[in-house]
Amino acid sequence: MALQQSYPAAVNSRQTELVGTIDDTQTSFEVLDGSALPDAPNLLTLGTDESAETILYTAKSGNQITGVTRGFEGVAKSWVAGTKLARYFTAYDHDTFRQNVSDLNTRLDNIPAPQDASLTQKGVVQLSNATESNSETEAATPKAINTVRQQADTKIGDLTQLQTTDKDSLVDALNEVFTHVDEGKELVKTAVIVKGGTVVGTSPHSFQQLADGIDTIETSTVINGQMKQSITFGESIQAFDPVVTYEGFLNNNTISGGLPTGTGRGATWTPDGVYLAIAHQEAPFLSIYKKSAEGIFIKLANPAILPTGIAIDAAFSPDGVYLAVAHVTSPFITVYKRTGDTFTKLANPILPADYTWSVAWSPDSVYLAVGVSSSGSVPSIALYKRNGDSLNKINNPSSYPAATIYGVAFSPSGTYLAVASGISPYLMVYRRTGDSFVALSAPTIIPGSTMYYVSWHPSETMLAIGGAAGQTTPALSLYRFSGSLLTKINDSDDLPSTTINRLTFSPDGKLLSTANGGAASVRFVSYRVVGETLIKLPDPEFLLPAAGYAIAYSPNSQYLAIGYQGGNYLSIFTINTEARKSTNAIADLKKALSAGYAIESGSAGETKEIITIWRS
Known part of the structure; x- marks a missing residue:
């Protein structure tokens, strides 16, 4: 219970008088001299005999008394002007003293006696100067703590004499020493390697490993031009294994939001590399992905109007605004306009005569070429010119293959259009002049099959042109193009022996990749382009589970999208440089970017250090 409210007394109980008459309910009044009365809240007594009335007031301002409780003691009644009033000692004061003293006495009686302190409760504790005691019931005095500090100073020593930058913390000083030791080890390791020695293991190395490395200098030959570099391992490699480096393809990207449904037949990127469209064999026949971050591709919502059947190819316009899709049911081509992440179908143009196999835009995004299925009775090509969001059919070339055109491609300048078909000469190139396409002469040596x-x-x-391998001709051929003249280039080694369904040069011109049928090891084959020679690269760790049908590099040549017949139907590879074990054969050097040996052991996908001696 809380103590009862008490009010301050007034020295000598100075008196003052009412200025005017008050009745028995009035709660404010004026006095002659408010300074004679104590500050509010407090008590006042009106009158001086047994009929006096004690009041409680809560505010005083000058001579004005307000917030009055009438009859606080005694009976409230009327008082005439001139009535004396003062702060006297009242019965309330006496009773409050008595009750509060009694209450405090009761509280003191109820306070329990203090308990000894322990590890689990507060209490009284004995002080001790001991510095070697194991007691858990005594507390150390400042003297004991000072004794321990002096002993510690004696054993640790003067920290200001440390030869480290940090002289305030022994832990920080020791960490600084270890940091310098590790840095020194790295300098020793580098010096050993530069002198032709090797250091086994991984950083931080032990002193024994460094000593062993120094010993190798005596028997190692320092080769001028050798270089240390960090590189991703394409397979498990041990320290000192001979290695060669190649362009590598890592299947390490994330595709979320849904994979294509059915075989991926066509792939295309926007010029900024943000959007990837896949034409595929099952509904909804078209899947569009957006790169949200490096290595992460998220499927967008399907367009409101989808292709009407199996989609075989797709092509973004080079300005990234339009997407053309070739498919097997009428209207045979579907063209969308992209606004942000939204793809809106445009009105159909004059339709091709039959279902379509391929689509390609000119570099200025004005012309669209379409390869059409044909047995000779209908045109195997359809050409369109874009005007705003409209595609207008333009005249076909005067000559075109009398069989299906499976592939179409505009040259980088947009001056030429190449087509791959199912009838001799299998490869045709047209020169474009305005809206007119005129066929050039066929090469002297033509491909041997479709x-x-x-x-x-x-x-x-x-x-490059790819298709079915002939009895005496490869599935892949290269042609030199100069002055409108096509000249067959001598075949390189290790060309695919199975049907090539799609092929593409990388935008930087350094690589050529093919999507093929056949065994797992040949379904995805890549070559380094060196002049007019193709050098086959090692197979990637991930082999396609079924025949490959779509292949497209991102514009910066960093990613390669491949559509195939089984499994996930789509993989997106990252192109990097990787190290693989050499067989010590000269053939390895012919194909490699560089060659040398590993100075660290590691597994596929890990980044480790190697020494390169030969570099292309």
Whole structure:
């Protein structure tokens, strides 16, 4: 219970008088001299005999008394002007003293006696100067603590004499020492390697490993030009294994929001590399992905109007605004306009005569070429010119293959259009002048069988065509292109022996990749382009589970999208440089970017250090 409210007394109980008459309910009044009365809240007594009235007031301002409780003691009544009033000692004061004293006495009686302190409760504790005691019931005095500090100073020593930058914390000083030791070890390791020695293991190395490395200098030959570099391992490699480096393809990207449904037949990127469209064999026949971050591709919502059947190819316009899709049911081509992440179908143009196999835009995004299925009775090509959001059919070339055109590709300048078809000469190139397309002379040496796709080198000096392998001809051929003349280039080694369904040069012109049928090891094959020679690269760790049908590099040549017949139907590879074990054969050096040996052990996907001696 709380103590009862008490009010301050007034020295000598100075008196003052009412200025005017008050009745028995009035709660404010004026006095002659308010300074004679104590500050509110407090008590006042009106009158001086047994009929006096004690009041409680809560505010005083000058001579004005307000917030009055009448009859606080005694009976409230009327008082005339001139009535004396003062702060006297009242019965309330006496009773309050008595009750509060009694209450405090009761509280003191109820306070329990203090308990000894322990590890689990507060209490009284004995002080001690001991510095070697194990007691848990005594508390150390400042003297004991000072004794321990002096002993610690004696054993640790003067920290200001440390030869480290940090002289305030022994832990920080020791960490500084270890940091310098590790840095020194790295300098020793680098010096050993520069002198031709090797250091086994991984950083931080032990002193024994460094000593062993120094011993190797005596028997190692320092080769001028050798270079240490960090590189991703393409397989498990041990320290000192001979290695060669190649362009590598890592299947390490994330595709979320849904995979294509059915075989991925066509792939295309926007010029900024943000959007990737896949034409595929099952509904909804078209899947569009957006790169949200490096290595992460998220499927967008399907367009409101989808292709009407199996989609075989897709192509973004080079300005990234339009997307054309070739498919097997009428209207045979569907063209969308992209606004942000939204793809809106445009009105159909004059339709191709039959279902379509391929689509390609000119570099200025004005012309659209379409390869059409044909047995000779209908045109195998359809050409369109874009005007705003409208596609207007333009005249076909005067000559075109009398069989299906499976692949179409505009040259980088937009001056030429190459087509791959199912009838001799299997490869045709047209020169475009305005809206007119005129066929050039066929090359002297033509492919030996049906060709399915064609791709221009970014330099426009060479094109690659792929399809079915003939009895005496490969599935892949390169042609030199100069002055409108096509010249067959001598076949490189290790060309695919199975049907090539799609092929493409990388935008930087350094690589050529193919999507093929056949065994797992040949379904995805890549080559380094060196002049007019193709050098086959090692197979990636991830082999396609079924035949490959779609293949497209991102504009910066960093990613490669491949559509295939089984499994996930789509993989997106990252192109990097990786190290693989050498067989010590000269053939390895011919294909490699560089060659040397590993100075660290590691597994596929790990980044480790190697020494390169030969570099292309």
